Amino acid sequence: MVDRFVYSYPQSPLSISPIGVKKLYTPYEPIDCELQVRNAQGEPVTGNLSVSIRDGMRSDYVAYDNNLFTDLLLTSDLKGYIHQPGYYFTDFSSRKQDELDALMMIHGWRKYDMSQLIKPVSFTPLQLPEKQLMLSGQVKSTLFKKNLKDIAISVMIKEGEQLISGNTTTDATGNFSIPIDELEGTLDALLQTRKVDKKQNKDAAIYIDRNFSPASRPYAYVESHPQWDVPANWEPAVERFDSLYRDSLRRADDIHLLDEVEIKAKRKDRGNMATRIKEQSIDAYYNVRQSLDLLRDQGKVVLTIPQLMEMLNPLFYWDRSNDSCTYRQKPICYIMDNHILTTTEVNMMLTEVDGLASIIIGKGTKGIDDDILQNSKVSDTNDVDVTALDKYSIFYLIPYHRRDVLNKNQSQAYGTRQTLIQSYTRPLEYYSPAYPSRELYMDKPDKRRTLYWNPKLSIDGNGNATIRCYNNQYTTPLVIQAEMLGGDGKIGSVTYSSLEP
Template identity: 65%
Template sequence: MKNKRFLFLLSVFGLMTMTTDGENPPAKTVFAQYMKQAQTFADNFPREKAYLHFDNTSYYVGDTIWFKAYVTLAEKQMFSQISRPLYVELVDQTGHIADKQIIKLTQGEGNGQLVLPQSMLSGYYEVRAYTRWMLAFNEPQYFSRTFPIYQLSNSDKLERSITTYELNPSMENRPLETKEKLSVRFFPEGGQLVEGVTSQVAFKAESKNEGNIELSGTIYTKGGTAITSFETLHDGMGCFEYTPSAQPAVAKVDFQGKKYEFTLPQALPNGYVLSTVNNAGALLVKVSCNTATPQDTLAVFISHQGRPYVHQLISCRADAPQEFILPTRKLPAGVLQVSLINRAGNTLCERFVFANPRAPLQLSAEGLKEVYAPYAPIRCELQVRNAKGEPISGDVSVSIRDGIRSDYLEYDNNIFTDLLLTSDLKGYIHQPGYYFASPSPQKQMELDILLMVHGWRKYDISQAISTAPFIPLQLPEAQLVLNGQVKSTILKNKLKDIALSVIVKKDDQFITGGTVTDENGRFTIPVEDFEGTTEAVIQTRKVGKERNKDASILIDRNFSPAPRAYGYKELHPEWKDLTHWQQKAENFDSLYMDSIRKVEGLYVLDEVEIKSKRRQGSNMATKINEKSIDAYYDVRRSVDLLRDNGKIVTTIPELMEKLSPQFDWNRSNNELTYRQKPICYIMDNHILSETETQMMLTEVDGLASIIISKGTGGIDDDIIQNTKISEVSDSTGVDISQLDKYSVFYLVPLPRRDVLNKSQSAALGTRQTVIQGYTRALEYYSPAYPTRELYMDKVDKRRTLYWNPSVRTDANGKARIECYNNQYSTPLIIQAETMSKDGQIGSMTFETNGVD
């Protein structure tokens, strides 16, 4: 669909009211009209999905996260042409955005990287990706993946160390998944229980300290009579059959020596129960009710990604439940939404089911060895075929990584599981590939339970058939622009016909431009041709007059989704035990060392040094340490966010008042405290004097970040030594002998900003900011060792040995890949993913360990 037509439809489209010949049209006519309206809605508001393929599964501080982006139409699994910019964010454990990149999509594809600076904190970071159009609906959809980012290790041991920080609670933006020691939640099939109607009830058992747990228990009536027993089947989830009465039943369990009771949901006195059986390529749908339910004609709609494909009229009685069978081969693959709708267009019950896809593309790799020697060449041939065995030409994203030094999770997420399953479910899904490995009736049951527990109404059919017009929360972006609005600083009135001059610094040159606000005070600045981040100054003035000081420049760029809760397994990953892989590598090392000792001229190599480069032991546990950091703030991002919303921020005290409740500014004596302690300011590795402090407090536009520390560990000995004793006594006002009486503020200036000698504050009526353009995709560097004996003393600890977001297969569906190993003996893990132009997807994760 062309973007111009799409935008036109967005501006004028409103779902028509239903026309009928009488006041009470036949149910068949009502639901046929709903079907038509929902189809029209799906035609005019197609949704998008994003998936990122990464080069690795975990990273260290100082690494680079490489990724390939696939942006598709949610309904058809075809590359989307709706959006050009894709926003990729790195979100820290507290829920704050640590980095943000904008990827320029070409026909739905793009690639980029997130560089992890060595100054960042270790932790569990979320990478999420979305287009603006993905956030246009009431329930936003975006890609999300969590990675451990470990501290740097100076040894060759596999030290996976993450520091936990006892941060100020005000730092926490990310909600918690569960706060209870034991939580058992119940999910009636279809969404509700009805008195006297037998239902399937799914449940999920979680522990605060263990995550999903195995559990069993018994369901009792309110009076204490046992009804049925229950137990988990997989990943803390299970289900049981239950016929509710007016008084809700009670589930009783024993957990870690204690008894717990949980009350089941209250049953409705009348209503409907929706149930499904999905098996052998057929979907059985059943609707039941009790004798107190008024008789009515309803309809079951079966939809995929918001588009209804089938609807069936239902008129059930207590003594005559209604059911029908539908072959799933006639339906699209992936998550299907089964909705029970009444004549008023209200959704009464809802259930997710899964339709298995046709055979995906087949990816294979040939020519690989079981273990590779240090610096050895790696050569393989990648083959892509369709289900008929026919070769497929196209682009494949490929990662080859060190099998021992990279974390490995069986049944991990991939393009198949994400686009077809997890992107339509709520919450973190652990090892989604498990549900598709070795298909069986047991796996089908477990997948059904997963859909009952994690299913949610992402596609609201009631909205699609409503008579009210749909107003998107965001508009699609065919190109990258900066939208904004000018309002008066005091009265907050919209200022029309205000001229804006824009000065942008790019490549040591200044580019100027201008625009004028419309009748609503809005303006647009095109940035499609910009790359990276660019310093900019925007100045306002009334046309024909001097600069307008009474003006606030608001920029519309803060549309990131709210942080989600982490699943327990995301913070406690259970990587595969690779001890047997390591043993094979060590055995290979012995043979390898014997072989190179026989080669003339290689005795000069230091055998001890070579051994020190190999992995010594396996330390798979995360070490937990504590530091003195209490809070940290991205000043540039925080200031821009506040100013984008019309808040005036010109000094550090003004900023800190808005960011932290622990910060206090006593305006009567201008005293500043944090946690009721005076503040010691540090910058450039020394304690600031009182003069420097007063100067810095007004330089909010020159700072990159503020890190707040507590305790005596907050100040390094080097800082004390760099601070002259005379300065301490005469000008800083800080008693170094009693540092525990202070809160320590580390002030980090922006690059190339001499904040102590030049004012960076913005004048009224102007706006200093950073304009972000597209991220330039870098090329992954893979070193070559054509004569490996010459490189035996070269340090090469790469865990990702090869990354290419676009490997092109030829007419025979083949592509040859060549790279070199690092300094260790290791097996390999190869992951390749692809999506063809006609929507066929394929994914392969191949382990060389076990290759004959």
Template identity: 55%
Template sequence: MKNKRLFLILVVCNLLATIVVGQELPTQGGIFEQYMKQAQTFASNYPREKAYLHFDNTSYYIGDTIWFKAYVTLAEQPTFSEISRPLYVELIDQAGHIRDKQIIKLSQGQGSGQIALPKSLLSGYYEVRAYTRWMLGFSEPQYFSRTFPIYQLARGNQSERNITNYDLSTSMDQRPEITKKKLDIGFFPEGGQLVEGIESRVAFKAESNRDGDIQLSGALYSADGKELAKLETMHDGMGHFNYTPTSSPAVAKVNFKGNEYKFELPKALSSGYVMKVDNASGVLSVNVFCDAKTAQDSLAIFISHAGRPYAYKTIYCQADAPQQMTMRTRDLPSGVIQISLINRAGHTLCERFTFCFPKAPLRISASGLKRVYEPYAPIRCELQLKDSSGNPIAGNLSVSVRDALRSDYLEYDNNLFTDLLFTSDLKGYIHQPGYYLVDMDTKKLQELDILMLVHGWRKYDMEQIIGVTPYTPLQRPESQLVLNGQVKSTILKNELKNIGLSVMIKKEEGIITGQTVTDENGRFSIPMEDFEGSEEALFQTRRLNKNRNKDASIMIDRNFSPKVRPLDYLESHPEWKDLDQWRQVVDDFDSLYLDSLRRVESDFLLDEVVVKSKKRKGYMDTKISEKSIDAYYDVRQIVDLLRDQGKIVNSIPEFLEIQSRQFLWDKRDDSYTYRLKPMKFIFDGKILSRVEEKMMLTEIDGLASMIICKGSQAIRDEILNNSSLSGVNDVLDLSTSDDRSMTDDMNRTDPGDLSSTNNGSTSNSNTLNTNKKLDVTNLDEFIFVYLIPLPRHDIMNKNETAAWGTRKTVIQGYTPVLECYSPSYPQKQLYMDRVDKRRTLYWNPTVKTDAEGKAVIECYNNQYSTPLVIQAETMTDGRIGSVTYSTIPVADK
């Protein structure tokens, strides 16, 4: 059935895909014609998808909700995809841990959802990813990614935009870091290689570990010290120069912050090919050069988009006869174009990306808005959707209206247009992508071309596409949500066929049960298409016609997330637009507004307005360190992941031994330390006694999360008081520091670097008294572990451990779609004492325009005077429209 379903999906995709027959320019046919046909067949049989999320805001606070609209399209053209139904949306913290995961139900490629940010969340820079399983089916997995700052809640005189950099254990680091030197320059030869004696265009990018992309200048010198070319960055640390290499690599010398740095260029090949591409005045020109030592062979230039070749030309390159291929860009699709030089064996020799501008995008305009809105004032905005010729379009828009002063603002930010046609086909993080696509002039075109050289390389594997390298999908399309899994024996790990599997799910409205049987490979499938939310489930296995449970491992196929990527410097150090001039406009507005109130309102009302209208702070203030948190774990999520891999985890020590090198477990006396310090476990607001501790640590099911803290700020006074009042006499020692024994003094050692091995014992175990009493006068000697149970779970009374042959877990269905709340203040005088700090004033993922292309947005302002930022996006009839509009125009700022 699964294969049949996949076949039907691919047949439908073939009908949807636009198949463009490659136009064969002067050619000798043969093998390259075959490659062209195979590539066309591959593109039709395996149409790819892209995802984009439109968010309601550009940054968030702990306790906020992230609202989003999902657009899932075919990669070849901006039309909605019907290949996949489930879309997976993940919230990943700065350390690389998945903190939340949603499954969005798509309808004809569209869907919407929300991620609630609990108040227990740590502040930081969080990545939101979105993908279908089919997007992960290729050697180059493709997914949507966007990073947001999530600020702490402001308290007292704190800055409103405040993020803490937590001093976490290295065991928490799941996100790889980009290791950069004080200054680093990367060189990117056009086509991917340098060849001795052939002039090449070389792009470069300069970065610093403290400043990110930097601007600098310098020169290129030969091995004997002769200056060859000038080096100067043009935009975002990128620039280019022309260079004819020799057998000895040239050296780039640059000045940065008063110091000179030297960088050697990549070594040139003694023979080979060089590609040069020009894209100007509506013509794409590709030139191929080689030297006399290069073995002569028939080659082909392929021009492709999203993995589908649109044209190719066979060439026979000689040292004195460079080959050229030209095309009109209007004959190519919009977006990133991949140019590949391929030999007869199907190997890619050179590769280069360029960009074709979109044709006739949709236009969205906003009217009827004021420059500044007073507190609680009504907002009315009329949106107009038209095509490039000015004709009205009836369609669907996703729309957000934001408080401009309290929402971070970045010019040329990501949008539906830049993401689907531009950044999704490039490698790495692109800062302010909209910059490259507006106000085009010669300089901007040159900067765009340099960007293509730096960030454009192998996105679609041509050797795989033309059939030289075999392709087996790494994932399959999902036309509906299905929970797949496998049953294996616990000890031998062999597949168990014909095993009965029953499932019981507890919901508020009752109990849902179901049964299935494993196939010959021990696999099973459970339809989930009508399931919403996340619920606890109990799986039970048994031999058919047997009454006793079968001891088996039940592994669920749900851990297919792509690897976590490193964050770019600018993603964790965003440079928001300076809004001081906007603030000045609002201050002037406030003065006039308050004067008008004095003439018509009471003093009491005036005082309220003055307080609320002046709560405007400066830019983000990042603290250096946090007091106590060393590590935090989503226990339920991690345990489920381990068990899905067939691993056995039944106790807290087993869990910590897997997760952290800082944790040492001496199995001889069943004692534990963390950073060579005794551990105290806190549950239900008090420190556990030794008896309670031994009982608790043998449990892992029913535990939601765990937070490990260090230092004197790791425990609150009320917890110490609760522990004392509860009669836990073997935990607390209220003596002064003078009464501590020498053993206690010996334990105050610097843990230093721990060994990477975890063999359950340590040479220091005999010198550490892990059961010593807690001295409240010196809390730095202890590690405190907070255990947080799942709601309605009784883990102290050992009621959570699953019985033999069963497994408890949480299964996830589609995320229910909620409606963004927007209050109304029809008589604002009645609401002047209402606290309303919303930064997103309006969010609607499905605003419909009428036959005249119009839609009216109505909402109310918050408690502050502010200008507005409106963002509206749409994809209709294969055309994209996007606008970000501020009520105080950029020119006025």
């Protein structure tokens, strides 16, 4: 048995009208406009608007793109990809209704299993809907990977200068969860396991449930060369306006606008030579904390630097018979805190994988500063001949800030887990620069495509919202998009192009 949807157009949507918008704006010109919001009876509506103003020539403007109407009232209930869903709301003609009905036949059908209707079978979902942000995971035995029940879990999270702690206990399958919905950002966390009613730590492995970002990949051509809709009639209007603007600049005092400039030579780069050489000599870079979290959440035991590097890089070889390591068949020279580590320091460091922020592998010795050689003792330097460093692979070890990795009292104990947790992302503020006078902006590059963005623009008692912002360095028309959801559930959405009639 199958059925399909029939679309019912929303009744009495809100009307949003831009007022006072010019066709074109010169570089750095102030943009002053109003948005009037009215209901179907023409009465003012109060509340908040979500507004964006974009450069019409350079923004990612796509005709009939998604908006609040399409997201809430169309695509969210249909299967598959809907191309340019805004097209179906451009008008309410009979043709649009026929086209929308054809869309319902293709994407708006559902299939039912008759056996479920005759004799219902109980169903238990694998994942329940999330009610709040949780830190969840599982505790297993280190050796046999058995689920450990009734294990006490204590969590300490550092947010700025504040320490936040919590406790829980694993269930019959070894799972645990702690709410973290009051936190923001990426935070350091320490999890510790104990047997209930006992003081000593439990030798256990702690697994964290989380989603890692996808692996890095090169951009496809269509991603690095997007094709945006720029109406052809806009370009001549902008060029004509720009010619008048350039003529006005030529008549201004102390301003010389040159039609053509010939470059005789390239300016020499006087940047930091040591930094540039190091960047050129990098063979590999590893974020140690992220790599450890990924491997440990997969159930792998990683306690030392050789164990970690053996899993990350096939060119790294660890000879367990004599506990020696090589990279690209060369012995390794370890550098940390601006000096070559001694044999004693290397032996201590190899077991301090949790104290490292990152590992950088150098291609050669050009990236080694003279200060490193001067700070390194010739004697007892891990049998490293500082006069023939080309024989070695160079490993730069970068410890965490304020972490004494050579202090064994700070080493991670059994049954604990140091990790990073991701809570709610902090909201970012959108800054719109102001150019009140000519002197402040004539030499200032400004290539913003989004000129103004406000997710919560207040509407006054008369149903009007006032906007003031500034244009970028180009002469351009504007694309204004404004949307709102009224208190009675009515939706308003408009996409306005200043050059279109």
